Amino acid sequence: MYAIIKTGGKQYNVQAGDVIRVEKLEEEAGNTIKLDVLYINDNGTVSVGNDVANAYAEAEVLGNGKGEKIVVYKYKAKKNIRHKQGHRQPFTALKITNIVK
Numbered sequence: 001m002y003a004i005i006k007t008g009g010k011q012y013n014v015q016a017g018d019v020i021r022v023e024k025l026e027e028e029a030g031n032t033i034k035l036d037v038l039y040i041n042d043n044g045t046v047s048v049g050n051d052v053a054n055a056y057a058e059a060e061v062l063g064n065g066k067g068e069k070i071v072v073y074k075y076k077a078k079k080n081i082r083h084k085q086g087h088r089q090p091f092t093a094l095k096i097t098n099i100v101k
């Protein structure tokens with residue numbers, strides 16, 4: 001069984017036991033959270049819309065962190081204008097423990 005969940009303005013395809021990185025959540029490591037489910041596929045049986053109104057996915061928060069550094073470099077030719085900036089996107093690691101219909 002797998003489900004499509006929504007968090008942080010994005011959608012993720014998950015199964016029980018998956019570890020995913022989502023946009024940073026204000027949760028402590030070790031907490032259990034419930035995530036909204038948009039779609040469930042249970043061995044070919046599809047549930048969507050009002051069928052998943054009460055469904056949710058339970059996830060354990062593994063911790064918070066920052067992703068790999070991305071270098072943003074902007075310049076204008078022949079103008080001696082150069083800007084170099086780095087960015088590390090914060091994330092929260094979640095382990096999907098259960099999908100409840």
